[in-house]
Amino acid sequence: MMMMMAATMVTCSSLFLLGLATAHASSDTVTRTSSSSPTSSSSSSTSSSSSSPRMKLSYKELQQFHGVRRFDLERSCCFSALLLDEERGRLFVGAKNFLLSLSLDNIAKQEHKIYWPAPVDWREECNWAGKDITSDCVNYVKIVHHYNRTHLYACGTGAFHPTCAFVEVGHRMEDHVFRIDPSKVEDGKGKSPYDPRHNAASVLVGDELYAGVATDLMGRDFTIFRSLGKRPSIRTEQHDSRWLNEPKFVGSFWVPESENPDDDKVFFFFRETAVEAQGLGKSTYSRIGQLCRNDMGGQRSLVNKWTTFLKTRLICSVPGADGSDTYFDELHVEKA
Numbered sequence: 001m002m003m004m005m006a007a008t009m010v011t012c013s014s015l016f017l018l019g020l021a022t023a024h025a026s027s028d029t030v031t032r033t034s035s036s037s038p039t040s041s042s043s044s045s046t047s048s049s050s051s052s053p054r055m056k057l058s059y060k061e062l063q064q065f066h067g068v069r070r071f072d073l074e075r076s077c078c079f080s081a082l083l084l085d086e087e088r089g090r091l092f093v094g095a096k097n098f099l100l101s102l103s104l105d106n107i108a109k110q111e112h113k114i115y116w117p118a119p120v121d122w123r124e125e126c127n128w129a130g131k132d133i134t135s136d137c138v139n140y141v142k143i144v145h146h147y148n149r150t151h152l153y154a155c156g157t158g159a160f161h162p163t164c165a166f167v168e169v170g171h172r173m174e175d176h177v178f179r180i181d182p183s184k185v186e187d188g189k190g191k192s193p194y195d196p197r198h199n200a201a202s203v204l205v206g207d208e209l210y211a212g213v214a215t216d217l218m219g220r221d222f223t224i225f226r227s228l229g230k231r232p233s234i235r236t237e238q239h240d241s242r243w244l245n246e247p248k249f250v251g252s253f254w255v256p257e258s259e260n261p262d263d264d265k266v267f268f269f270f271r272e273t274a275v276e277a278q279g280l281g282k283s284t285y286s287r288i289g290q291l292c293r294n295d296m297g298g299q300r301s302l303v304n305k306w307t308t309f310l311k312t313r314l315i316c317s318v319p320g321a322d323g324s325d326t327y328f329d330e331l332h333v334e335k336a
């Protein structure tokens, strides 16, 4: 119970890391850098000793004063999955048709890359289904996790045909290994989104992947899905708006509560259309969902479904001068 409190508190403070948008304030209103005082906006010195915390640093400012290095890759884009590996001095990046391994010493240096396109027949199939051949029917690598000492686990949209693979990275930095074993490529349904516009939130715990993701081509069947390990896969109840209602997944975390792995929890952060607020028109609420790692699914009912799933509204707000609070209901991932 104590741990739950801690987790929720961490949650509230890390919201700012994840980024928030409110229903009331457009994000355009915070594009200028930092402070409220008009004098500091013209000062370009680095010694800004303003008492108000800096909320935003513009890209231009970063470039000017902090020696930013930039990585570009021709015919790719959408560096949507980032995995930091300090031990190996690497940043692994999932992108359109590529998986990259960049050096933390100099990210701009052309480093290892794996070209990972979707097969031609999947691309054609995707195109027949009415999707755009160049923007939709390609492989966007959306998920990259550490799997074990030598391998990563990565998943991509695969032209609306989600696919995952084990990626060999070697034991040490000096190994310079970076490859996908073609015999270890597998179905990515319930792990990666189909649609390049969707995001999945996922976490790998032990040898199991917990993912909040759409599991169908149409992007209607959203689920929190556990797969990959030795246990049978389990998920949230299908088409039941009380479990999940048009969720947009934002992040997910594994929280061991004690020495006993039976106490381990997995938390999901998302926003969704609130069923409890239906009388008031369509409202979006920020949520935290909790699962127990030792959940095996039900015996008679809820077979292969979670039996420990709980969720609640995340209430974070700032009081306004006029006494009315602004609620942060639309939890987002802030993408660089």
Ligand SMILES: *[C@@H]1O[C@H](CO)[C@@H](O)[C@H](O)[C@H]1NC(C)=O
Pocket (backbone or CB within 6 Å): 147, 148, 149, 150, 151, 166, 184
């Ligand atoms: C890591 O996992 C891969 C894929 O299952 C396996 O081939 C490899 O032997 C594993 N490495 C270690 C060190 O366990």
